[in-house]
Amino acid sequence: MEAPVVISAPNPRSLDLIFTPSDRATLHRGYQVVEADPLGITGLDGAVLAKARYIVGQPPLSSETLARMTALRAIFNVETNLINNMPYEVLFERGIHVLTTGAVFAEPVAELGLALALDLARDIVDADLAFRKGEELWGGDGNRRARLMSGSEIGIIGFGDLGKALNRLLSGFRARIKAHDPWLPPSMLAEHGVIPASLEEVLSGSDFVFVVAAATNENEGLLGAEAFATMRKGAIFVLLSRAGVVDFSALMDAVRSGHILAASDVFPEEPLASDHPVRTLPGFLRSAHRAGALDVAFKRMGDMVLEDMALMDRGLPPMRCKRAERETVSRMRSKPVDRN
Structure with a gap:
């Protein structure tokens, strides 16, 4: 029996990034893998499109292209952001699953978020930098802001996989x-x-707020100036999901005024301009969108994809x-991300 076709277009990921050597060998043993440019799916041979059972990646797809993909069962979005580049209503009508592997990032991002909060609570980075300069404060003198x-x-705020x-x-x-999440009962x-809790209750009643x-x-x-003003003075605000959820200028103002401390793994533009004021803002702890980018997380993607393919090959969801x-x-x- 001819092996099912898998179209591989996982940019900016790669099969080597998301599959261990063993899992990649399993993939190639069980499937005919066709490597494709995400922007060139339409130009693939008609026979390949007709036989394709799975797509790994989230390339732009038109209704016309999907009509040619008569055997398609699922699209595995390993970029993890659901992008508005395909007719979802057509996919749902045909029962084609659109799947995301984003859950692999939940644990590593949560761990780094906890580390950022603990750092701000105990002045770990600042105390280390002071020590390097010979300006360290010993004992209780070094814990004036600690909690x-x-x-x-x-x-x-938000209670999906990461929450x-x-x-x-x-x-x-x-x-x-x-916790506040308007999409959950x-x-x-x-x-x-x-x-x-309501958003206001979370903001005004917390010593630590994780977004x-x-x-x-x-x-x-x-979350803008009004939201930050409702927070407790000295509260710690940790942003882990997407910068667009906050008014970033208002967040910087709230930190600059001394009202709150903040940490963020995400920023309005990435990479951030070299002269962006957040780079030197006291009371603001910065991480370069690296919270989830661990090899172990990427490799879990491949494991998830293989297991779900095996289920669907047996007619299961x-x-x-x-x-x-x-x-x-x-x-x-x-x-969409443009780097891993």
Whole structure:
């Protein structure tokens, strides 16, 4: 029997990045892999398009091209941002799954987010830099701004895979954790041991606020000057999902005024201009969108893709990757990444 066709167009990822050598060998044993330029799918041989069972990547697709792909069962978006570059209504009507492997980033991003918060709470980086210059403060003198996360009040904005992973890490701190996610019913939040709360309750009632909400067409600039003003003085704000969720200038102003401390792994433009004022802003801890970019996370993508292909080859639904939903996919507005 002829092996099913897989069209490989995972840019900016690569098959070597997302598959271990063993998993890549498994892929090539079980499937006929056709490497393609994401912008050149339409130009592939008609027989290849007709036989393609899976696409790895999220290349732009037209309704006309999809009509030629009569055997297509799933598109595996390993870039992880759901991009508005294909007719989702056609895919849903035909029962073609659009799947994302973004869950692989939840644990590594959550871990770095916790590290950023602990750093700001205990002045770890600043104390180290002072030590290198011979200006260290010993004992209690070096803890004038320090605080405990244990027993504190923590707020989480967004409670998808990343919010859940963060909540698991925070569980050992005996904190009171409130979460706000307008796309989830309160009972689902409560099942994870967090207190369902409004956005205002999370902001005004937390010592630490973690923003892990996906960017949508409903939350652009959601957190601006008014939101930051409602936060407790000295509270710590950690941005992990997308910069578009906040008014970044207002966030910098809130830090510059001394009202809050902040950390971010994401920025309005990436790479950031060399003269951007956030680079030298005291009270702001910076990370260059590196929270999830671990090799172990990338390799989990390949594992997820292979397992879901195996399920669908047996006529079963995919279970490892997250399925795009008809009601929400058109609301997503994350920018595609151009580097790993």
